[in-house]
Amino acid sequence: MGKRSRKQRPEPGGSASTRAERDARRQAAAKTTTRRGTREAPPAPWGSFPLTELVVLIALVFGVVGFIRFDTHSGKVMVAAAMVLGSLGGLEVSIREHFAGFRSHTTLLAASAAVGSMILISVIAAGKGGLGLLALVVAVGVLVFVLSFYALRQAFVRRSGGLSFR
DSSP states (O other): OOOOOOOOOOOTTSOOOOHHHHHHHHHHHHHHSOSOSOSSOOOOTTTTOOHHHHHHHHHHHHHHHHHHTTTSHHHHHHHHHHHHHHHHHHHHHHHHHHHTTSSOOHHHHHHHHHHHHHHHHHHHTTTOOSHHHHHHHHHHHHHHHHHHHHHHHHHHHHHHTSOSOO
16 A cells, blocks of 8 residues: 555645645734633633632631631531532632633532522421421422533533533
């Protein structure tokens, strides 16, 4: 079997182009396209200030101090605050990466929406408990998870240039 030629075939309706011309066209096309499917993490909206990292650091400090003083009420509050702050720090990065098309966090974001809706319903209906309320909370959580999973997956596909996961 013979070797195939590495020459570029002429473009339809045009003549053969040089490599420099093709590279120039590629670079011009890259400048006009949006930031879809990029391999670099999206920048934070607040610039280079390390807000997320500081929130996670505060969460770690609250967690350590809270576990040391866990037998007191303030220790339990500090552990709860550490969990909330740590979750918010991670959730912020996940939202930014997901909607920039950098990496898919569909399941995490859908589960967060489902848990949030379940907590909201439980707080609204506090004291009216029973097995019926538990069934309602779980049903709403499952419904919110499924709907938000579909919507978040479609949003990632649009932002990543057609990929459903990365």
